[in-house]
Amino acid sequence: MTHMTTLDTMPAPERLDPRLPEVQQQLAKRTPHGGYVVPDAALVVAIRAFDARQNAEPRNRLFEVLVQRARPMFRKMAGGLRAHPEWVEDAIADMTMQLWKEVLDPKETFMVQNFGIYLKRLAVDQFKHTLRNEGRLYRTNEQGQVTGRPDHVPAALIDSLDRAPRADDETNVATDLIADANDALGDREAEIEADRILHFVRDPLDRKIVTLRVFLHLKWDEIAAACGMSERTMRTRFEIARAQMAMGLGGRSALPEEETETATSAPTKRAKGRKTRKDGHP
Numbered sequence: 001m002t003h004m005t006t007l008d009t010m011p012a013p014e015r016l017d018p019r020l021p022e023v024q025q026q027l028a029k030r031t032p033h034g035g036y037v038v039p040d041a042a043l044v045v046a047i048r049a050f051d052a053r054q055n056a057e058p059r060n061r062l063f064e065v066l067v068q069r070a071r072p073m074f075r076k077m078a079g080g081l082r083a084h085p086e087w088v089e090d091a092i093a094d095m096t097m098q099l100w101k102e103v104l105d106p107k108e109t110f111m112v113q114n115f116g117i118y119l120k121r122l123a124v125d126q127f128k129h130t131l132r133n134e135g136r137l138y139r140t141n142e143q144g145q146v147t148g149r150p151d152h153v154p155a156a157l158i159d160s161l162d163r164a165p166r167a168d169d170e171t172n173v174a175t176d177l178i179a180d181a182n183d184a185l186g187d188r189e190a191e192i193e194a195d196r197i198l199h200f201v202r203d204p205l206d207r208k209i210v211t212l213r214v215f216l217h218l219k220w221d222e223i224a225a226a227c228g229m230s231e232r233t234m235r236t237r238f239e240i241a242r243a244q245m246a247m248g249l250g251g252r253s254a255l256p257e258e259e260t261e262t263a264t265s266a267p268t269k270r271a272k273g274r275k276t277r278k279d280g281h282p
Helices: 023-029 040-050 058-079 085-103 117-132 155-162 167-174 186-198 204-215 220-227 229-248 257-270
Strands: none
Touching: 023 167, 040 058, 040 117, 058 085, 058 117, 058 155, 186 204, 186 229, 204 220, 204 229, 220 229
């Protein structure tokens, strides 16, 4: 049997009967690049063909082969649940069940066209499904917008989103952090969530400022030196970024403290230089 890469070159499903010893050997063979001589998509086509003929034994045995090939991807995605081993097994079981349903559905054509991408998407979807079931993932509305706060936003970002600017911010860097010793999903999920929230900040420089301040705990003069700008500019851009992140998570946007002061004080300064008529009107 030659190396099969497209639907046109796949063998007839009957030639992939796993009950035949030569087929069993062929299913285990690898290409020089590490793939399988009999590709995953060929297994899907054969499974569907045996299912259409109500031939359960070869159908089920081929599916077992497909699951063994998919298991490394399943375990990789479920690894984000490693703090809860029981969740890992449940997630893998859900991934396997979903794979079974879609393999038997002839309308699912994408998995035959590109099984690798399909499998990764399936694993990601089921991983998120497990998180939702366990109350560990943010919720969205019908428009796909985030509603409420994600359960596992990194603690430092939660504080920077909720905390109003302080006049003595420079002398209280330590209070920018909240201990998060009970993060059940570990560093992996925190990194993913932090990256997602940071991308609500539109300007790359503002994202850099947030990273330096929130995660690396640099002081304002250090951030200013790193970015080549004044401390006041760093503070202002940080508060703009903070407002963008809060708004992206469903919160209300507000002007940074420095800009609010400028906006309210400017008319007063201009008024001092203007003459007032006797009737009290300018």
